[in-house]
Amino acid sequence: MTASAVFFAVLALTAAVASAEIPEAERRSGYHDMGSSVQAMQDDDAANPGTLWLLQGEALWDRRQGAAAKSCADCHGAVSGMAGVAARYPAFSTGTSRPIDLDQRINLCRTDNQKADAFAYESRELLSLSAYVARQSREMPITPPADPRLAPFLAAGADLFTRRQGQLNLSCAQCHDDNHGKKLAAATIPQAHPTGYPIYRLEWQSLGSLQRRLRNCLIGMRAEPYAYGAPEYVDIELYLMSRARGMPLEAPGVRP
Amino acid sequence: MDTHHKTDMTRRGFLVQSGTATAGAALVTLIPLSPASATSDEMAAAIKEVVGSAKLNPGKVTLDIPPLVENGNAVPMKVSVESPMTARDHVKAIHVFNERNPQPYVMNAYLGPRAGRASVSAHIKLRESQKLVAIAELSDGSFWTASANVIVTIAACVEDLTL
Amino acid sequence: MSNALIRMPKSAKRGEVIEVKTLIQHPMETGFRVGTNGTMIPRDIIDEFLCTYNGVEVFRLKMSSAIAANPFVSFFTVATETGVLFFRWVGDNGFKVEETASITVA
Numbered sequence: 001m002t003a004s005a006v007f008f009a010v011l012a013l014t015a016a017v018a019s020a021e022i023p024e025a026e027r028r029s030g031y032h033d034m035g036s037s038v039q040a041m042q043d044d045d046a047a048n049p050g051t052l053w054l055l056q057g058e059a060l061w062d063r064r065q066g067a068a069a070k071s072c073a074d075c076h077g078a079v080s081g082m083a084g085v086a087a088r089y090p091a092f093s094t095g096t097s098r099p100i101d102l103d104q105r106i107n108l109c110r111t112d113n114q115k116a117d118a119f120a121y122e123s124r125e126l127l128s129l130s131a132y133v134a135r136q137s138r139e140m141p142i143t144p145p146a147d148p149r150l151a152p153f154l155a156a157g158a159d160l161f162t163r164r165q166g167q168l169n170l171s172c173a174q175c176h177d178d179n180h181g182k183k184l185a186a187a188t189i190p191q192a193h194p195t196g197y198p199i200y201r202l203e204w205q206s207l208g209s210l211q212r213r214l215r216n217c218l219i220g221m222r223a224e225p226y227a228y229g230a231p232e233y234v235d236i237e238l239y240l241m242s243r244a245r246g247m248p249l250e251a252p253g254v255r256p
Numbered sequence: 257m258d259t260h261h262k263t264d265m266t267r268r269g270f271l272v273q274s275g276t277a278t279a280g281a282a283l284v285t286l287i288p289l290s291p292a293s294a295t296s297d298e299m300a301a302a303i304k305e306v307v308g309s310a311k312l313n314p315g316k317v318t319l320d321i322p323p324l325v326e327n328g329n330a331v332p333m334k335v336s337v338e339s340p341m342t343a344r345d346h347v348k349a350i351h352v353f354n355e356r357n358p359q360p361y362v363m364n365a366y367l368g369p370r371a372g373r374a375s376v377s378a379h380i381k382l383r384e385s386q387k388l389v390a391i392a393e394l395s396d397g398s399f400w401t402a403s404a405n406v407i408v409t410i411a412a413c414v415e416d417l418t419l
Numbered sequence: 420m421s422n423a424l425i426r427m428p429k430s431a432k433r434g435e436v437i438e439v440k441t442l443i444q445h446p447m448e449t450g451f452r453v454g455t456n457g458t459m460i461p462r463d464i465i466d467e468f469l470c471t472y473n474g475v476e477v478f479r480l481k482m483s484s485a486i487a488a489n490p491f492v493s494f495f496t497v498a499t500e501t502g503v504l505f506f507r508w509v510g511d512n513g514f515k516v517e518e519t520a521s522i523t524v525a
Contacts (some may be wrong), residue, residue, distance in 0.1 A: 034326060035322055035324065035325060036322075037322040037325065037331070037332045038325075038326065038327075040332065041330070041332060041379075041432075044440075045426070046424065046426035046440035046442065046491075047332070047379075047442070047491050047493075049330070049442060049488075049489040049491070051424055051442060052422050052424060052442055052443075052444045055422055055424060056422055067468065099524060145336060145349035171394045184413070185392075185409070185410070185411075185412040185414035186326070186409035186410070186412070187326065187409070187411050187413075202326075202327035202329040202330045203327055203329060203411055203414060203415065204415065205329050205330070205446070205447075205487075205488035206488075212415075216413060216414075216415045217413065219413075219415065220412075220413035220414075254325040255448070256325075256411060264480070288513070295470070305498065329487060329488065330487035330488070330489075330491075331487070332491075354485060357484070357485050358449065358451040358484065359483060359484060359485070361483040361484075361485065362483055362485040362486070363480055363481060363482055363483060363485070363486060364480070364481040365478070365479070365480045365481075365494070366479040366480070366481075367478055367479075367494065368477070369494055370475070370477040370497055370499070371477065371478065371494065371495050371496055371497070371499075372436035372437075372495050372496060372497035373436050373495040374495075375494070375495055376480070376492070376493070376494050377492070377493040377494075378480075378486060378487075378490065378491060378492045378493075379486070379487035379489075379490065379491045380485050380486055380487055381447075381449070381484070381485050381486065381487050382485075
């Protein structure tokens with residue numbers, strides 16, 4: 001295939017995906033698909049179990065760590081300065097020459113600036129800090145960066161979202177673009193907008209990241225999940241955030 | 257323990273004895289996936305431990321719980337009792353029981369006139385669709401009750417097959 | 420790291436009935452679940468929660484395996500005087516967490 005053929009193929013794919021995207025006025029957070037008792041649990045900070053992670057995130061924000069003996073606050077100041085940050089991740093990282101998600105950004109801060117070990121994916125510490133930072137963007141609209149360097153990764157994410165995979169030969173789009181609002185067993189199929197991450201999922205009885213949720217979906221499709229931190233997850237997240245642009249964030253969300 | 261469960265136990269015992277070690281190991285992994293659940297008889301016995309021979313009156317108690325939940329791991333429940341909550345006339349305890357979890361107990365809350373309002377909330381676990389019973393024990397020795405049925409559905413896509 | 424959250428008014432009028440909401444980090448492992456290797460996961464729960472107000476017990480809860488992970492419990496108490504509410508959660512494997520919250524009563 002020539003270079004121009006690849007270009008047109010990517011263009012055609014992007015156009016096809018764009019046309020399938022849910023129009024902005026019809027975008028609906030999974031919050032609206034769940035029962036009022038779970039909504040109430042999310043809305044009341046004193047009852048939302050995710051608040052427990054926020055408490056720990058608050059403690060970690062001010063704790064000096066690593067060989068550099070720096071805290072997050074030493075560089076970033078008050079956490080309120082993080083407002084809007086979660087709404088524009090994943091973002092392009094020049095160091096890695098590809099987009100990184102918020103968890104990976106936090107870990108880069110640890111290894112590069114604090115000279116500390118990176119937190120493990122899904123560790124209590126990483127989820128706590130990421131929830132604490134994401135909480136500062138609550139009610140703010142998702143605003144993916146207009147960064148041309150992200151384009152190929154966005155296209156890769158769109159491709160992953162629409163590609164059939166796994167033993168059930170399903171794509172993400174078949175459920176979440178084509179059949180959202182319908183039932184899968186007793187559950188309403190959501191539109192799959194990543195508005196509440198990290199979320200407290202009642203099934204998990206814990207806070208968890210979008211990567212964990214994507215892994216969960218892949219297992220449901222009987223596809224082999226990628227390892228935590230895999231670029232595929234970040235590409236899908238990049239696409240999902242673009243697909244959900246304009247929607248308000250609600251972290252830490254609660255979902256069944 | 258109900259008769260169905262006894263049958264399972266007997267069959268497991270028989271197969272473990274007569275089968276190969278491999279067959280025995282396979283059974284050990286499969287059978288515990290359905291642990292015993294409390295029965296209405298067990299719930300009745302647990303209630304009798306609290307109430308004794310006293311009369312259980314319907315009324316005064318409001319058991320507030322969603323009739324249908326998408327996940328039984330954390331179900332918001334509120335139990336309120338009509339009471340002036342004075343030194344002479346108050347709620348001493350609020351007990352909650354369930355019919356189909358592995359055990360019939362949910363919680364026993366002990367309060368008094370210092371509460372001001374006889375109302376307790378908690379997030380509870382329900383293994384499956386079932387009936388819940390709340391009982392208020394009053395300072396005059398009387399018992400009042402309310403019950404509610406909850407339908408528990410499960411997600412279509414669960415994270416692990418072992419759950 | 421133990422982690423508990425108390426939400427209640429910092430001040431109240433004398434005689435006012437206030438709501439006390441509590442959350443605590445705990446797995447509340449029921450003792451009835453099977454692990455991936457086929458063996459039962461041992462029970463690990465909080466079985467008692469206590470609240471005293473200036474040293475006097477105002478609320479006590481006996482908890483079972485039927486209380487959700489990261490237990491949320493809320494109850495009411497009369498704001499009688501300025502002072503300290505003390506909270507204690509006790510459970511399996513030596514679990515014990517204590518917290519306090521102050522209230523000013525005018």
